[in-house]
Amino acid sequence: MLNKAFFMVPIFCLFYTVAALAADINYMAADELKTMFDNNKRLVIADIQKPNEFKKHHFYSAIETAAYPVKSNASQQRLDKVVNMYEKTGNPIIIVGPRGSSASKRAYQYLLDQDVDEDELFILKGGIKDWPYKEFLIDMAGGCA
DSSP: OOOHHHHHHHHHHHHHHHHHHTSOOOEEOHHHHHHHHHTTOOOEEEEOSOHHHHHHSEETTOEEOOOTTOOSHHHHHTTHHHHHHHHHHOOOEEEEOSSSSHHHHHHHHHHHHTTOOGGGEEEETTTGGGOOOGGGEEOTTSSBO
């Protein structure tokens, strides 16, 4: 007969992992970010979209990381240029992903692990997909998205 502790350890580990991933995350609504843009607030825009999506639509001065889906060490390390910019400027970081979901959360956690202050770190709620102010987006051809 197997020991009950043998079964409880994996369950505890799973619970702990889920709880850690469900920790509080700072989201920023589109209206809040628009207000920051309107007020010329200095920000670090960390765009994690795939390169072809970045070319279709991104914010002016966004740092292209191509980190999506932020699962491997290599993709996480693409966020290091965001960390460098944060260290140089101290400006808040806004993570912009396709939908502001799982990949954005992984980027958020990686940046926290790199000692980015949680009070200065945000995910754009709904990601670029739900961004309603298209006039703030550009494409690689230099036009409006």
